[in-house]
Amino acid sequence: xxxxxxxxxxxxxxxxxxxxxxxxxxxNHDAMYWYRQDPGQGLRLIYxxxxxxxxxxxxIAEGYSVSREKKESFxxxxxxxxxxxxxxxxxxxxRYTEAFFGQGTRLTxx
Amino acid sequence: xxxVTQPDIHITVSEGASLELRCNYSYGATPYLFWYVQSPGQGxxxxxxxxxxxTLVQGIKGFEAEFKRSQSSFNLRKPSVHWxxxxxxxxxxxxxDKIIFGKGTRLHILP
Numbered sequence: 001x002x003x004x005x006x007x008x009x010x011x012x013x014x015x016x017x018x019x020x021x022x023x024x025x026x027x028n029h030d031a032m033y034w035y036r037q038d039p040g041q042g043l044r045l046i047y048x049x050x051x052x053x054x055x056x057x058x059x060i061a062e063g064y065s066v067s068r069e070k071k072e073s074f075x076x077x078x079x080x081x082x083x084x085x086x087x088x089x090x091x092x093x094x095r096y097t098e099a100f101f102g103q104g105t106r107l108t109x110x
Numbered sequence: 111x112x113x114v115t116q117p118d119i120h121i122t123v124s125e126g127a128s129l130e131l132r133c134n135y136s137y138g139a140t141p142y143l144f145w146y147v148q149s150p151g152q153g154x155x156x157x158x159x160x161x162x163x164x165t166l167v168q169g170i171k172g173f174e175a176e177f178k179r180s181q182s183s184f185n186l187r188k189p190s191v192h193w194x195x196x197x198x199x200x201x202x203x204x205x206x207d208k209i210i211f212g213k214g215t216r217l218h219i220l221p
Contacts, residue, residue, distance in 0.1 A: 004153075033209075040119065042200065042213035043154075050207070058208075090153060097142045097161070097204045101153035 003027065006091050006102035013078075013085075013109050021076045021105045023091035031094035032074040036060060036087050037104075043090065049074055078107065085109045113205050114212035122218040125193055131186040131215050133201030142204035143184045145175055146211075147197050154200065160184060171195070193219050 004025045013019045025032065031050050035043040045058030049068040063082025068074055078085045086109050092099040115134045123129055135141055142161050146154040158169025165177040175186045184201060196219045201212040 006153075035211075040213060043211040045208060045210075048208060088151075092154075092209075094209070097209070098144075098156060098159065099154075099202075099209050101146075101155075103153045104151065106151070 004091060004093055004100055004102035006089075006105050008105060009103065011105055011107045013107070015109055016080045018080060019078050019085075019107065021078070021089055021091075021107070023074045023076065023102060024072055025074075025093045025100075026072060027093055027095065027100060028071070029093035029095050029100070030071065032068070033092040033094065033099065034058075034064070034066065034074070034076045035090045035092065037090060038087050046076065046089075113210045114201050114203050116199075116201055116212035116215050118215045119213070120216050120218065122220060123191055124220045126190050129186075129188045129191045129195070129217070131199050131201075131217070133184045133186065133212060134182050135184060135201075135203045136182065143175075143177060144202040144209070145169065145173070145184075145186045146200045146202060147171075148200065148214075149197050157186070157199075191217075191219055193221065195219060 007022045033048045034046040044060050046064050047066045049055035055068050065077045089105045091102045144159045145157040148154045157173050158167045160167045160177045167175050173188050177184050198214045198216045200214045202209050
């Protein structure tokens with residue numbers, strides 16, 4: 001089955017530690033996205049990549065980093081510089097103008 | 111600049127009643143518009159989309175939406191809701207090749 005896989009589903013980290021969220025797709029889509037979701041805030045764009053080895057900042061990129069070395073993979077690192085990292089993170093890939101979403105990773109920083 | 115506005119944060123309807131969720135957009139003369147649904151702790155699923163043509167769009171799960179250019183609206187409707195429709199609903203628009211989402215409307219269903 002084609003789709004987008006995010007792992008892990010739940011992630012706990014201590015404050016001050018970097019953590020990497022995985023996102024893999026086998027849909028052969030060029031574009032991939034990371035969104036952050038907080039209650040009442042909708043989905044806010046963190047980073048996006050339209051093609052391998054290239055990516056752009058979204059609206060809330062501070063404290064995050066990404067890489068796009070392969071078409072299938074777009075990992076997101078939440079760094080210690082992110083002041084409030086506890087949130088639900090969604091990865092998506094895009095074909096034309098339609099986005100397909102993974103099941104999300106809930107990150108809790110304690 | 112805000113591209114998508116969903117004025118209602120929460121909506122409660124009785125099972126079997128009709129539903130309308132509001133969405134207003136502020137980008138583009140002919141926008142690409144979407145409605146997505148999210149169950150708790152899950153990703154988003156596309157309900158329907160509008161690119162051009164017929165302004166009444168049919169989607170999955172019995173949902174439809176109507177594009178009204180004069181009102182800059184793309185409201186989602188369902189004639190009779192089921193308890194399984196309880197979820198959060200997001201309207202979205204394409205802006206600069208990115209999909210921008212509204213803040214969502216949470217739908218509650220009364221038995």
